[in-house]
Amino acid sequence: MKTYPIPLVPGPVSVPAKFREAYMTDFGSSDLEKDFYDLLKENQGLLKKILKTENSVTIQSGEAMLVLWGALKSTVKPKDRVLTLSNGLFGHGLGEMAGSLGAEVRYIEAEDGSFIDESILKCELASFRPDVVTAVHCETPSGLLNPIGEIAPMIKESGALFCVDFVASAGGADVRVDEWGIDLGLLGSQKCLSLLPDLSVLTMSEKAWKAAEKVNYAGYDAVLPWRNAEEKMEMPCTHNWHANAAMNLSLRSLLEEGLENSFRRHREVAEYCRSRIIAMGLELYAKDIKLASPTVTAVKIPSGWTWGQLDGSLREHGMGAGGSYGLLAGKVFRIGHMGSQANMELVKKGMDVLEKVLGK
Numbered sequence: 001m002k003t004y005p006i007p008l009v010p011g012p013v014s015v016p017a018k019f020r021e022a023y024m025t026d027f028g029s030s031d032l033e034k035d036f037y038d039l040l041k042e043n044q045g046l047l048k049k050i051l052k053t054e055n056s057v058t059i060q061s062g063e064a065m066l067v068l069w070g071a072l073k074s075t076v077k078p079k080d081r082v083l084t085l086s087n088g089l090f091g092h093g094l095g096e097m098a099g100s101l102g103a104e105v106r107y108i109e110a111e112d113g114s115f116i117d118e119s120i121l122k123c124e125l126a127s128f129r130p131d132v133v134t135a136v137h138c139e140t141p142s143g144l145l146n147p148i149g150e151i152a153p154m155i156k157e158s159g160a161l162f163c164v165d166f167v168a169s170a171g172g173a174d175v176r177v178d179e180w181g182i183d184l185g186l187l188g189s190q191k192c193l194s195l196l197p198d199l200s201v202l203t204m205s206e207k208a209w210k211a212a213e214k215v216n217y218a219g220y221d222a223v224l225p226w227r228n229a230e231e232k233m234e235m236p237c238t239h240n241w242h243a244n245a246a247m248n249l250s251l252r253s254l255l256e257e258g259l260e261n262s263f264r265r266h267r268e269v270a271e272y273c274r275s276r277i278i279a280m281g282l283e284l285y286a287k288d289i290k291l292a293s294p295t296v297t298a299v300k301i302p303s304g305w306t307w308g309q310l311d312g313s314l315r316e317h318g319m320g321a322g323g324s325y326g327l328l329a330g331k332v333f334r335i336g337h338m339g340s341q342a343n344m345e346l347v348k349k350g351m352d353v354l355e356k357v358l359g360k
Contacts, residue, residue, distance in 0.1 A: 004320035008350045010140050010296045010336030011168065012190035012197045018253075019195060022246035030239040039244055040230045046251035047201060050259065051170060051185060053177035056204040058226040059247070061240040064167045064188025067200040069097065070221035071163055071184040075211040076132055078102030083130035083160070085116050087146065088139030089326040090165055095134060106130070113287035115146050118154070125158040132161045138169035140191075141324045143284075143298025143334060144291045145173055152180040161211060167191055171254055172266040172295040172338045183208040189243070192266075192295060193250045194339035198243045202226075266294040266342045273297050273335055276351040280360040285332050295338035298324065300331065302358060307333055310357070319353045 007014045030036040044057040051057075060066055072094070076082060082103040084095030087110035099105045106128050110116045125133075133155050138145050148164060155162045163184040166175045171192030177185050185203035189195035202223065204212075212223050225236035254262055274284060274292060277299055285298035301307055307323045307330050314321055324332040337347050 004315060004318050006317075006319040006346065006350050006353060008335050008337065008341055008347070009320050010322045010334045011338065013194055013336060013339045013341050015194055015196060016340050019246045019249050022249060023242045025242070025245065027241040027245070030241045030244075031235050034233070036239070036241050036244070037230050037233050039241070039248060040239070043244055043247050043251060044230070046248070046255060047187075047203075049255060050251065051166075051175050051177045051187070051203060052179065053182075053185070053203050055177060055185070055206075056209070056227065058202045058204065058223065058229075059244065060200050060202070060221075060226065061198065061237065061243065062200050062221075063197045064186065064190070064200045066221050067186050067188075067202040068094070068165065070223055071186060071202055072097050072101060073219060073221060074215055074217045074223035075161060075163075075184065075208060076101050076103050077215055079104060080131040081106070081128055082132045082134060083108065083124055083128055085121070085133065085135040085146075085151075086110065087115055087144055088136065088142040089328070090141065091134070091136040091139060092326075094136070094163070094165065098132070098134065103132075111287075113142070113144070113285050113291070115144070115291060116151075118151060121151060122154055125154060125160070130158065130160045132163060133158070134163045135165070137164055137166040137175065138173065138293050138295055140168040140293075140296050140334070141298070141326065141328055142286075142332070143293050143296045144286055145169060145293035145295075146291070148182075149176065149180050152182075156181040161208060168295055168338065169293070171262060172342060173293070174259075174263060177203050189247060189250075192339045193247065193254070195246055195250055196243065198240055199247055262342075263294070266338065269337045269342045269344055269347050270294040270297060272344065273337055273347050273351065276355070280355055280358060285328070295336070295342070297335045297337065298328075298332045299335070301333055306330065313357045314353060317353045317357060319350050321350070
């Protein structure tokens with residue numbers, strides 16, 4: 001398989017060797033060993049610090065979609081009203097997932113490159129009276145970091161459960177679960193944590209646990225069996241000790257760097273990336289630079305190029321970037337500067353390659 005010395009895909013990101021080494025260590029059975037449960041509880045505590053929450057934290061074995069589905073299946077009943085805030089593929093997708101569960105879904109769709117209108121949100125909260133509101137913090141396919149903190153008070157006042165996907169932001173941008181009133185917070189290991197795509201994290205408020213008790217969903221991705229599993233030393237399924245060991249290294253590394261330092265590193269790299277992009281005469285997808293994510297930059301494909309042509313040319317020069325999905329497929333390409341890839345030297349090399357390929 002061909003590898004690329006300038007990895008700038010928007011996830012899964014490159015995994016540092018020190019994290020990969022955890023997979024080379026033999027452990028005992030995660031179902032039986034106290035050492036594993038101690039590790040799990042330690043990781044939960046570290047995640048609470050990073051996500052700024054006192055809510056329950058569950059760590060499950062599987063890619064982030066596991067908790068996206070599990071959170072909704074565990075708390076949404078048929079005929080529940082779900083208000084979906086959308087300015088990208090994953091935001092819209094949360095509504096589609098809720099709809100497949102029999103919920104009545106109403107969408108607030110933003111204009112391209114923008115976030116939703118807060119006045120519309122206020123009206124919809126009053127008229128629709130949702131049971132659940134879904135949103136995405138960082139819309140990776142469109143490179144947008146949404147102002148969740150600004151809309152959080154309205155949603156809290158409505159009484160709805162607030163479900164937020166911060167898969168591609170936590171660790172690279174500030175996430176405040178408790179302050180923002182997030183009842184169901186969704187995270188994956190393969191973005192800013194710089195791990196393999198094999199662990200998913202779900203933060204659960206007491207209100208969310210009560211909703212889960214009412215639904216009483218019992219599938220593989222159900223949330224209820226994970227409640228206090230580490231205290232009872234009873235796993236709903238065989239857990240991934242190797243991945244949790246790697247996560248422990250990642251979380252410790254992030255906290256040793258300092259959250260504010262990590263946010264600054266991501267922000268500075270993103271600003272440099274965007275300044276080079278603009279200097280090349282390219283156009284960012286984000287209409288307002290304030291919405292441009294510190295973890296991924298989405299760029300409109302330049303005139304005269306297809307994504308296939310541009311991707312092929314970049315790869316010939318050793319650089320891996322990403323296309324996009326859904327309505328943005330073939331219209332936008334993305335530079336992933338999150339986690340291990342939020343590295344100024346790496347991004348400079350990538351921008352030099354892009355400039356050379358475009359002949360700028």
